[in-house]
Amino acid sequence: MKIAAVTISDRASDGTYEDKSGPAILAYLEEAVTSPWEPIHKIIPDGIESVSTTLKQLADEDGIDLILTTGGTGPSPRDLTPEAMELVMEKELRGFGELMRQLSLKEVPTAILSRQTAGIRGKSLIINLPGKPASIKTCLDAVFQAVPYCLDLIGAGRIETDPNVIVVFRPKAK
Numbered sequence: 001m002k003i004a005a006v007t008i009s010d011r012a013s014d015g016t017y018e019d020k021s022g023p024a025i026l027a028y029l030e031e032a033v034t035s036p037w038e039p040i041h042k043i044i045p046d047g048i049e050s051v052s053t054t055l056k057q058l059a060d061e062d063g064i065d066l067i068l069t070t071g072g073t074g075p076s077p078r079d080l081t082p083e084a085m086e087l088v089m090e091k092e093l094r095g096f097g098e099l100m101r102q103l104s105l106k107e108v109p110t111a112i113l114s115r116q117t118a119g120i121r122g123k124s125l126i127i128n129l130p131g132k133p134a135s136i137k138t139c140l141d142a143v144f145q146a147v148p149y150c151l152d153l154i155g156a157g158r159i160e161t162d163p164n165v166i167v168v169f170r171p172k173a174k
Contacts (some may be wrong), residue, residue, distance in 0.1 A: 002037065003039055005026050007043045023041075028136065063124075072128075089120060093117075097128070
C-alpha cells in the first residue's frame, strides 16, 4: 500500500514558508492506519500543469493507491487543483467534496469557498483536501470511513484502521 501526501503551494514549494499540511496528512495516517503502508510526500507549486503532471505520475507510473492533496482548492487565481483534477480523474466522486464542505461549514463560514473534490484514476483514489492542518483533520475524519472500501472496489491496496481513531465501513459479506 502506497499513500502520497501532495502539498500544492507556490510558497511552500519555493521555501517561503514551512509545509505544515503535508505532515498533517501523514500524521493523521500514522495514527489511523494500522496496516503496512509506504508514505510519499511531495511539495509542488500551484498550477494546472504541475498538479496534473504530478497526479498522473503518482497514479500511472508510481502505482500510488491513495493520493491526498492539500491546497489549491480556494477561489484565488492560483488555486487550480480542481481544474487539474478534471484533466486527471476518470471518475469523479462528488460526495467527498460535498461532505467535506458540509462539515467544515460547522467550523468556519468560509468553507463554502472551498472546491475540494475526489476521483479515481486507474487504481488510485485521489482526494483534494484544504490547505489548513485543522481543516485536513476535519475533512479526513469525515470521509475516511469510506476510503478503505472505495480502495477495495477499485482494486487498490487494502487499508485497515484503528477503530479507536476511525471506524471504516465495509459491507458485510452475504
